[in-house]
Amino acid sequence: MSSNASPTVSSPTRTIRIGSRKSQLALVQTYWVQEQLQKAFPDRTFEVHTMSTQGDKILDVALAKIGDKGLFTKELEVGMLNQEIDFAVHSLKDLPTRLPEGLMLGAVTERENPADALVLHSKYKDKQFDTLPEGAVIGTSSLRRLAQLRYHFPHLAFKDVRGNVITRLQKLDAGEYDALVLAVAGLQRLGLGDRVDRVIPAEISLHAVGQGALGIECREGDEEVLSLIKAIEDVPTRDRALAERAFLRELEGGCQVPIGVNTSLEGDVLTLTGMVASLDGQRLVKDTVTGAPTEAEKLGIELAQRLRQQGAQEILAEIFAQIQRGQVL
Numbered sequence: 001m002s003s004n005a006s007p008t009v010s011s012p013t014r015t016i017r018i019g020s021r022k023s024q025l026a027l028v029q030t031y032w033v034q035e036q037l038q039k040a041f042p043d044r045t046f047e048v049h050t051m052s053t054q055g056d057k058i059l060d061v062a063l064a065k066i067g068d069k070g071l072f073t074k075e076l077e078v079g080m081l082n083q084e085i086d087f088a089v090h091s092l093k094d095l096p097t098r099l100p101e102g103l104m105l106g107a108v109t110e111r112e113n114p115a116d117a118l119v120l121h122s123k124y125k126d127k128q129f130d131t132l133p134e135g136a137v138i139g140t141s142s143l144r145r146l147a148q149l150r151y152h153f154p155h156l157a158f159k160d161v162r163g164n165v166i167t168r169l170q171k172l173d174a175g176e177y178d179a180l181v182l183a184v185a186g187l188q189r190l191g192l193g194d195r196v197d198r199v200i201p202a203e204i205s206l207h208a209v210g211q212g213a214l215g216i217e218c219r220e221g222d223e224e225v226l227s228l229i230k231a232i233e234d235v236p237t238r239d240r241a242l243a244e245r246a247f248l249r250e251l252e253g254g255c256q257v258p259i260g261v262n263t264s265l266e267g268d269v270l271t272l273t274g275m276v277a278s279l280d281g282q283r284l285v286k287d288t289v290t291g292a293p294t295e296a297e298k299l300g301i302e303l304a305q306r307l308r309q310q311g312a313q314e315i316l317a318e319i320f321a322q323i324q325r326g327q328v329l
């Protein structure tokens, strides 16, 4: 995608146009950003402009088979480069780690709980992963969730699930699955926190890079927009996300590969744990690095290099070949 961004006209009275996908979750997230900005800048005007993305339209193919060349972001990025919108609100975990020329990750908002949730069918409300019956069907479109859960619970079966969060819950309640794995953050933002039956601990499943945080993408050089969105950035979340994204970028992993992370920030110590797992759940390499939050991206690169030395690249190469052969979900 070439950058045909023309110089942006800065003016304190210019209406700021916010780009968003049309899914309920995307709109809840975007209207929250609009509200935070309106509180911070009561004299400014912020408008929401919605767009459908390819990922919203292709619903009959597993995400892993489609790949993730900006599946949920490309149309919004074209809108920014064409000056139709001024910035875009993304679930950070859906924003590729390499952005088109002329665009940048301008701000990261405070992270909700980044963990995954087990959402059970009503007939299994008393169960845990290890007490679900042999062959119980778990719905997920995430190879990251599938690989880790196969590693810990080989007695379970896994089936792809597509559609937005509401659609997935409808499929569960209709009996198409015995349980789903979804992000706690997405359920909570939709007012469906009561559907979280178990929060999955990091020891079982490391979450997706950027999960639980919003990423605000804007044009490089648009200093006016950058100053506005920086007002709602959460610096600790940003540092954690930069480390996580650098880790994923260095492994050349996309949003659809079994790479998981967990980060924490205590005082001036940033801790990053990362893993890469094979799709059959037989191999999993995991390690942890710590350092200063100012070195977040270097930490992510260091961890990726450590996991390479433990066999991560061979696991990923095998997965890419399996995806090419259509041997996943």
Ligand SMILES: NCc1[nH]cc(CCC(=O)O)c1CC(=O)O
Residues within 6 Å of the ligand: 091, 092, 093, 094, 165, 181, 182, 183, 184, 185, 186, 187, 210, 211, 212, 213, 214
């Ligand atoms: N593309 C799916 C997607 N993108 C972001 C979220 C949850 C919200 C977040 O991680 O911030 C979800 C739903 C899910 O994984 O259950």
